[in-house]
Amino acid sequence: xxxxxxxxxxxxxxxxxxxxxxxxxxxxxxxxxxxxxxxxxxxxxxxxxxxxxxxxxxxxxxxxxxxxxxxxxxxxxxxxxxxxxxxxxxxxxxxxxxxxxxxxxxxxxxxx
Amino acid sequence: xxxxxxxxxxxxxxxxxxxxxxxxxxxxxxxxxxxxxxxxxxxxxxxxxxxxxxxxxxxxxxxxxxxxxxxxxxxxxxxxxxxxxxxxxxxxxxxxxxxxxxxxxxxxxx
Numbered sequence: 001x002x003x004x005x006x007x008x009x010x011x012x013x014x015x016x017x018x019x020x021x022x023x024x025x026x027x028x029x030x031x032x033x034x035x036x037x038x039x040x041x042x043x044x045x046x047x048x049x050x051x052x053x054x055x056x057x058x059x060x061x062x063x064x065x066x067x068x069x070x071x072x073x074x075x076x077x078x079x080x081x082x083x084x085x086x087x088x089x090x091x092x093x094x095x096x097x098x099x100x101x102x103x104x105x106x107x108x109x110x111x112x
Numbered sequence: 113x114x115x116x117x118x119x120x121x122x123x124x125x126x127x128x129x130x131x132x133x134x135x136x137x138x139x140x141x142x143x144x145x146x147x148x149x150x151x152x153x154x155x156x157x158x159x160x161x162x163x164x165x166x167x168x169x170x171x172x173x174x175x176x177x178x179x180x181x182x183x184x185x186x187x188x189x190x191x192x193x194x195x196x197x198x199x200x201x202x203x204x205x206x207x208x209x210x211x212x213x214x215x216x217x218x219x220x221x222x
Contacts, residue, residue, distance in 0.1 A: 042214035100157035
C-alpha cells in the first residue's frame, strides 16, 4: 500500500517509560517529519529529516529523538515519557521537501 | 516569529450554505501556502498556492492567495455533511518546513 504507515495506532503509556513510535513510507520521499497535534495548538513540528542520515530539530523537540538510518523509516523515541507528551502524533513525508506532504494516520499516545 | 493564524476557530452551518475560511500569515522566506482537510485521522491535501490572485478550484472548493496582504481564503459552496472536518492552513518556507495554523473546525448539519 503506497503511503505512510504508523504504528501503533494508539498507546497508553506509564510516565517514565520509553516508547518508540514507528513510521515507514514506501514512496521514496527524501524528507520526513514528525508532528504532534494538540487541541488549540494545531500541528507542531517535533523533528524532521531532509534525507537519510540527517535529522533536525523542529519547534518542540525536547523529550524526543529521531533517527533516519534509511529512506523509508523514521522512528520517533520518547526516552522517558511525561504526561505533557499526551498527544496525537503524525508522521509525514514529502518529495524533496516541496509541495504537499503525505501524512500517516497518526498515533494517539496517552501518558499516565 | 513566524506564525499562521486561521479564523474562525469553529463554524457551524446548514447544508447548502457557503462558507469562507480565512488564513493569514507572517512568515519569512515564503514559498507556498497549503490547505488540508482533516476528518478522523490524517490530513489530506487540498490545494497548494504559490502565486497571488490565481484561484485554485476543485469541485465545490476553491482557494486564492493574496501575497501582498498575506492571507488566503478557502471557499466551500453548497456545503454537505461530508464537508464536516478540520481545515488546516500551512505555509511552506524556503527552508521547506511547514508551519500550520490551529485549524478551523467546520460542522455541517442537515
